Amino acid sequence: MLSKRSIKRESKVFALELAIRMMDLTTLEGADTPGKVAALSSKGIRPDPTDPGIPSVAAICVYPNLVPYALERTRGTTVRVASVATAFPSGQSPIEVKLEETRWVVEAGAHEVDMVIDRGAFLSGRYAQVYDEIVRVKEICGQRAHLKVIIETGELGTYDNVRRASLLAIAGGADFIKTSTGKAATNATLPVALCMLEVIRDVHEETGRVVGMKVAGGIRQSKQAVQFLVQVHETLGLAWLTPDRYRIGASTLLNDVLMQIRKERTGRYQNPDYFTVD
Amino acid sequence: MTERKQDVARRAEKSPLTTAWDYAPAPEARDIVHIQERYGLFIGGKFVEPLSGERYTTIDPAREEPLSEVAQANKADVNRAVKAARGAFDGPWSKLRPSERAKYLFRIARILQERSREFAVLESLNGGKPIRESRDVDVPLAAAHFFYYAGWADKLEYAFPNRRPRPIGVAGQIIPWNFPLLMLAWKIAPALAAGNTVVLKPAETTPLTALLFCDVVRQAELPPGVVNIVTGDGRTGAEIVAHPGVDKIAFTGSTEVGKAIQRTLAGTGKRLTLELGGKAANIIFDDAPLDQAVEGIINGIYFNQGHVCCAGSRLFVQESIYEATIAKLKRRMRTLRVGDPLDKNTDVGAINSKAQLEKIVSLVRSGVEEGAELYQPPCKLPERGYWFVPTVFTNVAQSYRIAQEEIFGPVLSVLTFRTPDEAIEKANNTPYGLSAGVWTEKGSRILAMAQRLRAGVIWANTYNRFDPASPFGGYKESGFGREGGRHGLEAYVAMDDA
């Protein structure tokens, strides 16, 4: 029912600007270079050079090697730097290696760490191992970096597993739970996101603890982003409609959102040539 | 490049929202549908003036505004309609090759699909149901019904082997106001597929989509007299039931009127099917995925403002999960949007009529008086129009009126149970038997419950799902006969003894 909400006009612009403020602008490619990250950072700080009123994104999300460049470019701004870690995206490395990578990323100064759970362990029933890894990564993050735990919903197979993995991640100390790496065949969908939001809600109600949510992967159009926000609004309420508690991991989404905002303001359908590609 | 400090500051704004996120109105455009100032009766392929000379006003229940003047058909009008139906039956219609008959029905199905937005808007305007429902459920299902039965028209021998199935004659059909176009499809499609002709009376408060349907009949070039639409109140219905020229009556509506019809027809040899009221039990076990079950409860009772004969109006919660379920239910009710049926974000629309609203209010009052605990989420209702806030009663005893009588509104009564046997006993403890819902992860339990619940339709881990291929109808005082599926043809064919 919730995906059928129809959000128009001022209400839509409100949602779109919120979507930008919540975005983790992401580049996770083998071909990433300092130059690419520099361009992306500028884009994230000032998404629309012709409209200074457009807010900055929440964070830039990169691979560990690119963290120093991202930090340099975003220094003095409100834009955070998030780094993936723990043998992203597969998680298929020994625990010692994954912990060492995390240490390196935190030392380098990343504000946020996006880790992956070991799906091989999870799907073969070794839940305690999955839990333990999260605890140990969280220990390394300590107070310096906040931890997002990617459960990779597209590989988990059932909603029951999504719920189980979410609870495990929260128990292990996650500050945020995150749907996907963006590298799998299926990434963030409304049903899995709802499942995870319900876990966050139940935990909050029973313990008062606040855990954030991040949807990532496959969100390319503004309409989808708005639907995800409606879902948060109607499941967790206004308190969760903030970058401190909700993030959208995306890259091409940003320009689509900018085009939609400009269309609402000018009344004309837009042309991608008028928006910078960084 | 330097920037203005306030722009930098504005971009850095990260604090949580303090103002609410109000969704802007998202109205479906009304101008797609043209409503005439007045309508006649559709008899013999054209609109004619009622011999009664009488008309009444039909309104938009969300705004209490008049929409059109429609005819009040009297005995002479009904007679004229039945004669036209008889003439068409004896004449062209029964002489047609069944595969040609099928093609008329396929045409109707396709035209309904083509004009679906028009019908959806009109349905919401005249009846009060949210546009999202008429657009996504009512109209598509109506078209699908015609498409499904079109396929049976030239295949009756396969549905009833060795029994020489053939049409009965003229069918008199009386339908309710809760799914006006869909109920029309449920009646007309199988009747025509089997080779009968019809005289159909839409409900008093919701005539307009039936009258617009006459234009579809015209576009499909259906032979005159095959479908006749006569509008009017209960008196018109009584005339149809009593008319000697009608061979079969199909009625969907209240149990009270159904019984009256059955009495009237006793001894006449006329065929009869009835689809009457219900007081369905919706049963949640402790192993049900609770959030999904709550979604199912909401859909079961607040869909179409609860104006559904098969609504899940009695919620049976296993005691061990009672607190959690009620908490989730109440929270979910707070996100329901009650308002303009034509707004695409509306979840719960207007109550169909003042009379119905009064019935709901009266029964709700009885619930409070008898000692049940009432909860209604905070809800701002529009000034004009007929509205009722989604309501849930807890601490309900089996004997309370709100647990026994059909309310036909967005009002849920919650009872508890400890064991499956207890749930079944209480669920079956009613003169009704139309539908039931079961929520549990355990497959064998679904089947065991389905086996023992005395109801014609059982939904497991879902609710209010309809399909033209799926037979629908009740046990006990919820009526007899089935609509939909191969079984839905039975009511409309005459057959040799098996």
Place this chain on the structure above:
Amino acid sequence: MKRLPVQKTYKLFIGGAFPRSESGRTYVAERANVARASRKDLRDAVRIARQAGVGWAKATAYNRGQVLYRIAEMMETRRSELVSFVSRAGEVDRAIDRVVWYAGWADKLGQVIGSANPVAGPYFNFTVPEPTGVTGILAPEPPLLGLVSRLSPVIVGGNTAVVIASEAHPLVAIEFAECLATADVPPGVVNILTGLRKELAPWLASHMDVAALDLTGGDGDAAELERLGAENVKRVVRGRPDGQSPYDIAAFLELKTVWHPIGM
């Protein structure tokens, strides 16, 4: 001066598109150059038919019925063109009505050939029909009616088809393919190959990924083709070129029976 008409090129119909034969060959039929499909074209068609079968089998019966009805809509629109290719009066009308007839079976077949079975124990037991898979069809004469009569029961049940059209009268088959291409039929559900029957049929009959074979259009070669089909236990069907029955649909369906205990 009489206007010179633009001549049509008759190609194959594979995956919703009209490619020439990969072999580049044609043969002459009905005074036109018609694509002469090769075994590689057939191999590609089977592969595409298998891929298309995944979605087609999952489509709702209602959806399949609507697609078939739309094929009839397109045929009706092109009625005069189709009539110009056939010699028998009424063949086109009969073919269109045949498609409509089969369209109406899509969402009813389960109710006629499926069942809930009253087994002697606390079990819910039911039988449902399911599509067999990629079906090879040797289209019989008459060139339109025969093709349509054998194709419709195959696809309405959820199977996909690779059809070898009439060798002597292939043009109407390609004309019919143009109806399919504009009728919302998912690409690859129906593939039509024109060419030499003796060349193509054995490859179809021996293909290990073809699950069923309709030999209604086979003549002297039917027995040999059936023998070739035995290697992967193909369902071999011989029907009537101008008949219609739900059992013609059932011939290309598997029956699945499911048990589930009943108990609290």
